[in-house]
Amino acid sequence: MDEFRVIASPVEFGDAVRRIADGEGPVAVDAERASGFRYSQRAYLIQMFRREAGTFLFDPPEIPDFSELQAAVRPVEWVLHAASQDLACLREVGLDPERIFDTELAARLLGMPRVGLASVVEELLGIRLAKEHSASDWSTRPLPQSWLQYAALDVELLVDVRDRLVERLDVTAKADLALQEFEAVLHREAKSPAAEPWRRLSGIHGVRGQRNLAVARELWLARDARAAELDVAPGRMVPDAAILAVAKALPQSRRALADLREFTGRASRTELDRWWAAVERGLAATDLPAVRVPNDAPPPPRAWAMRNPEADARLRLAKQAVAEVAERLEMPVENLLTPDHLRRVAWWPPAEPTADAIAAALSRLGARPWQVEATAQVIADAFVDAEQSLQDAVHGAS
Template identity: 40%
Template sequence: MSEDIDARPLNEPFDGIPPITHDDVATAVATLAQSPGKVFALDTERAMGIRYSDRAYLVQVKSENSPIYLIDPVGVEDKLGPLADALSGEWILHSADQDLPSLRELGLEPTKVFDTEMAALLLGYDHTSLQHLVADLLGWYLAKEHSNADWSERPLGPDLRAYAALDVQLLHELRDSLTEMLKNAGRFDWFEQECEEIRMRPPKPPKAQPWRRAARQAGVKDQRALAMIEQLWKVRDEIAKSRDLNPSKVFPTKLVGELASHKLRSYADLKRSPLLRRRERQKLVAPFWEAIDAAWHTPESELPARKFRDPNRDPFPPTNRWDSVNPEAGRRWHAIRDRIFSLADELGIRQDVLLKPIVQKTVAWNGWSSTSDLHRALTAAGARPWQIELTVPVLAQTA
């Protein structure tokens, strides 16, 4: 929070702290279904870093004239059809891509999205948190001391319920302020295109080899040790899923790599390892030894490669190698970056908002033969019309 923003603290909702709605969802549905304009403020609370899944343990909902509802969906997921019908309309969310997946798991789907974070990005805000925007535009300071709470615990005390409710208390007012600013800046059309892309964005594909993270953290490059990390990762994930715990709660990710780096040769060596000395970790010795033993018996021809680049995330080689592996692409990359950074600076927005780096990489690597071909290439890479209109004139000069 910037020190020069004069904001009043808001510690609980204007109408008091709402109760939890669980079995009595019908009451909320009846009220929300009558919402004029069908514009709803929504948020979710999850238990990331604590539980195995990324499910929503609380859904906060408010229409412009309704009370705030704190809906506990756990155990009543099959009864939320009427709520989905009632909420069919525009949703105001902050950082919508974080909440939409868990809301969709519950069968809840918007017809339109208003993402307050995206609005702030297009307006050139350096700080785009909900807390900062509410303070800057509405004059209220929202405390965020419960952001890492365990939202899977029950019951939820008044402090947590107040915190959750405040996340939707002012979203309608914030939407009105941001809409006026975007229209005054001539960027509301940009905003609508970005929000529709967020609404329609498919889920990210899973990482092909997520266990590589442990290898990087521990600096492991030995192929046999990499195989051990892969096997330990799988076993840890199975245990975490069965316990509904985040895998790092079962055994820290960095220690997975460190344990594998020792390349232990026996069950007894593993049992004596300082990394498993804690009493609660002794239960991991047997399954972890099975994983290590399996890696010892993996044929050398089937060991993981020392280096791996996930094609689902970024199919291109590191850009610092482009000058040698594809000189023309390297030349285009440097030119594109210069022009995108310069244009973004003129517009007062971040370069990745103007044009995502993966789109920049795609057109730089593949090239284009004409201005119309560049237009098609940007469209195929996922650029929105407003981005294409702004960037084609400056990028065409780099062909």
């Protein structure tokens, strides 16, 4: 098996850029982060492959400027697997494509049963990929040769996979809708930062009291600040479950916090003063957080039958109709239409539920043209049927 070197010096980088620029066809791109180990989501390894050029493994922390590489590859189609996972960290170092081909998304649109890279490669190319290093700490230096070989394989086969998927997309008349989906991924706006990011604590919905929530908030803020300072994944310092245990127990002294068995984690005792100070801030806080946070989303569908029977009927029939279209197109229903879009249209329907009105509503929510074309009419028909069924039920009862 080939020996791989990580490109870190200016001379190696310049040579790699020239070779990639002289290659042919699309360029396969992948990135490895250190999720679960580091606070940041930066790329610690960037892999590229292009026919007639070869495979290149770049060390982003050692390369201050990727602009030369960006100029060489930006006009070329980039092939990525699950592009939405890598685009942010690639853009962070100045690598931003003009157009992409997402092999995972294409596999979903084709209705392939498993869409992980190893599964797609095996089905299309008959080659088995080992995935033992997918959750490794890629900030490790030096990177072991076995990891580099794994990383190289992630891109060396991507262009071949892309070509097989293009053939299938053409045969199934899905090439145009795939392009629309790729464009949507490429131009999707990043989510705005959450107003209260501490509410992302796993299990926070089980914390009821405002004072308890204030303690959870202060502990999360203290942990997040320290994790960012050390560039360590927050959960490796103090797990979410430990923060929630403290928030529920509300210890009244530093000793009580130290004695709480559920307060675990690598830094739970080594930085006990930091955590106790956060608990004190929560216990003394006057700006208590709300127990329930208002949002603009419809309520959970399980509550619709009681709160809005008309919307419940619309959603049930429309979901069935959309599922039938997805089955006919041989793709997951969530790729045919984002479930939240359907829920919103069912909860807040147009005044006249015509196909055109439904189409306009879906478009405003961000549905792509092919999705609108495939679903607007069946949703409109389902809404009409739902209204009729409710009327029949009322007349039957009377």
